[in-house]
Amino acid sequence: MGSMAVNELGRMLTAAEVAEMLHLHVNTVKRLGDRGELKYYRVCKRGDRRFLLEDVRRFLDQNR
Template sequence: MLNVRAASQLLNVSKSTLRRWGDQGRIEYWRISSRGDRRFKREDVERLAWQMFEEANS
């Protein structure tokens, strides 16, 4: 599982963009801890990165 910082770095987007995409349902996330920190599955981040790559090159 990746935190917001690590996932946003892999996608080369800001942390706020990644949070917004999560809220919009573009990428799934899980809330952990009493603070409600977000975590992303590496597979989901990689899938989204691939989709972004395909969209940019089509």
């Protein structure tokens, strides 16, 4: 992936931030990502997960 500005991608959240927003355990958030229910992106050499705020909002709308 090329170099993109943060505002081009939108606000990116850690799994812990998403877990806090959704009142879930961080492992549950990661599991949702692994199952393809919540889209995430791998960043940095360690492969940390980041979730777009827009994707989290979409997930909430679809699972109300």
